[in-house]
Amino acid sequence: MPYRILFLLVSLSLASLSACGPDPEDDAQPVCPECPGEPTDPLITGPSVATDYELEIAEYMPRPILDEDNPLTREGIELGRRLFYDKIMGRDSAFACADCHRQERAFTDGRTLAVGVDGREGRRNAMSLVNLVFNGSGFNWDGSSVKLWEQAVHPVENMFEMDEDWANVLERIRGSDDYPQRFRATYGIDRRSEITQELVVKAIAQFESTIISADSHFDRVFFKNTEFFTEEEQLGADSLFFVENVPVGALHPGCGHCHNAPSFGDNRFKNNGLDDVASLDDFRDKGFGAVSGSKFDNGKFRTPTLRNIALTAPYMHDGRFTTLAEVVEHYADGGHGVENEDPNITGFPLTERKKRALVAFLNSLTDEGLLTDPRFSDPFE
Numbered sequence: 001m002p003y004r005i006l007f008l009l010v011s012l013s014l015a016s017l018s019a020c021g022p023d024p025e026d027d028a029q030p031v032c033p034e035c036p037g038e039p040t041d042p043l044i045t046g047p048s049v050a051t052d053y054e055l056e057i058a059e060y061m062p063r064p065i066l067d068e069d070n071p072l073t074r075e076g077i078e079l080g081r082r083l084f085y086d087k088i089m090g091r092d093s094a095f096a097c098a099d100c101h102r103q104e105r106a107f108t109d110g111r112t113l114a115v116g117v118d119g120r121e122g123r124r125n126a127m128s129l130v131n132l133v134f135n136g137s138g139f140n141w142d143g144s145s146v147k148l149w150e151q152a153v154h155p156v157e158n159m160f161e162m163d164e165d166w167a168n169v170l171e172r173i174r175g176s177d178d179y180p181q182r183f184r185a186t187y188g189i190d191r192r193s194e195i196t197q198e199l200v201v202k203a204i205a206q207f208e209s210t211i212i213s214a215d216s217h218f219d220r221v222f223f224k225n226t227e228f229f230t231e232e233e234q235l236g237a238d239s240l241f242f243v244e245n246v247p248v249g250a251l252h253p254g255c256g257h258c259h260n261a262p263s264f265g266d267n268r269f270k271n272n273g274l275d276d277v278a279s280l281d282d283f284r285d286k287g288f289g290a291v292s293g294s295k296f297d298n299g300k301f302r303t304p305t306l307r308n309i310a311l312t313a314p315y316m317h318d319g320r321f322t323t324l325a326e327v328v329e330h331y332a333d334g335g336h337g338v339e340n341e342d343p344n345i346t347g348f349p350l351t352e353r354k355k356r357a358l359v360a361f362l363n364s365l366t367d368e369g370l371l372t373d374p375r376f377s378d379p380f381e
């Protein structure tokens, strides 16, 4: 009998035999440790010692923030990649993380607001997943998940995303022909019942941590000296983006105050002047304020990386801008004077030429290799 069916039968008979063992809801427990005569949870065979993995990071990038509770291993990364692309993670085995985080769009979805199971629209724009390993400020637009692996719990159960019970996801993974061996190879477990939500999300986070983007035209010009900027890109870089050469008091786009190289996003929570609200209580999406509990943080969002920004439209936490030109015009307008707007949102004079230069510079941040890198691609294709 294929194990999957056997497993289902065991769980069904358990559900009706209350005298026998643990609550089937409790995923940390063996299927039925004490049931005499029940064919429970046989040993998983195969290798059980994982191989350490060291991230390779260009020397001009920041140092990674590694999670001691989730060391990277070759087996863990590959397992996480599979789970990330596998539709068994979603309701009716029909929705994967990768449906909203698509490699060819630098792991975004091209939509204003994310769309989950049954076409349900969420309240925020899907984020890019590059260079997460450099972020120490918490994940999501509002920093609501402290650790990367904690983040992965939510999309599965969020009704606007994958809308599935973790118990069902675990049952499918434990009953699979392939995953139990991979969990054993990664975590050294002996039995299918030892596959827990925590091990699943930790593997996903391992995979996500390896998605590093650091080879754009900008990097080849600036750090590797193997390419040159066009005049327009150079204008965008020198006089518009970087802030070192700006005379004190001059009005300047100053993007680099918050989106500084080499990460192009300092991950701090700021109000970059999007909403004209009468008081700090009036932001439609409170952002970081809902996490910190401080009213002064309402309307602040994490400053994301601008790497691959040409591929990740629409822009901002609610996807309100369709093009980079619109984004630049927003910053040139200089916000709305709301109390907690960042002082670096000053507004600045913008000619058509400067606008084009700034957009040309932003376009130089695309890492073309990322989009087809086989390490990050769909393993089921």
Ligand code: HEC
Residues within 6 Å of the ligand: 084, 089, 095, 096, 097, 098, 099, 100, 101, 114, 115, 116, 117, 122, 124, 125, 126, 127, 128, 129, 132, 138, 139, 140, 141, 142, 151, 152, 155, 156, 160, 161, 162, 204, 208
């Ligand atoms: C329906 C589309 C959708 C699905 C499916 C989805 N995400 Fe997301 N993802 C989003 C949205 C929207 C955000 C921003 C959430 C927020 O700020 O509240 C996000 C944010 C993230 C972030 C935070 C990135 C950062 O820089 O902070 C990570 C990591 C992530 N998703 C991983 C995953 C994983 C892993 C899965 C599968 C378990 C998944 N996502 C499934 C839409 C989706």
Ligand code: HEC
Residues within 6 Å of the ligand: 253, 254, 255, 256, 257, 258, 259, 268, 269, 270, 271, 272, 274, 300, 301, 302, 303, 304, 305, 306, 309, 312, 314, 315, 316, 317, 318, 327, 328, 331, 332, 342, 343, 344, 345
């Ligand atoms: C005061 C800090 C600050 C400055 C200065 C700043 N930004 Fe931002 N930027 C942010 C924050 C915070 C966000 C996220 C806001 C949100 O989504 O609500 C953001 C978001 C963006 C986004 C959207 C990113 C995405 O993934 O959707 C783009 C593009 C962008 N900024 C470009 C620029 C450019 C170009 C400049 C200079 C003209 C600039 N920024 C100046 C803080 C800043």
